[in-house]
Amino acid sequence: MRRPLAALGAALATVVLLLTASCASGHDQGPAGQxxxxxxxxxxxxNGRSCRWExxxxxxxxxxxxxxxxxxSDAYDKCRHGSAYPACTNR
Structure with missing residues (x-):
């Protein structure tokens, strides 16, 4: 019984870690406005090997x-032209 609980605990810890990492995108919040x-x-x-979307x-x-x-990318997708930033990031 302890093994399944340990595995479940490890899985939950991994999910929490991934969610925390995805929220910390490394971008500072920009100034508020439209x-x-x-x-x-x-x-x-x-070198052409390190490519990414900006x-x-x-x-x-x-x-x-x-x-x-x-x-x-998440903030980019959520914030439409004309919306209020940073409120639009909470959709």
């Missing part, structure tokens, strides 16, 4: 200034 532009780009290093949002703050910053 999403006015979105851009995605497939970027490769010089996602950017542009927001406009209440003063009219625009701010472009990198976001996770």
């Amino acid at each position: 999403v006015v532009a979105k851009e995605s780009e497939y970027e490769c290093k010089r 996602y950017e949002l542009t927001t406009r703050d209440p003063d009219g200034q625009e701010h472009e910053f990198e976001v996770s």
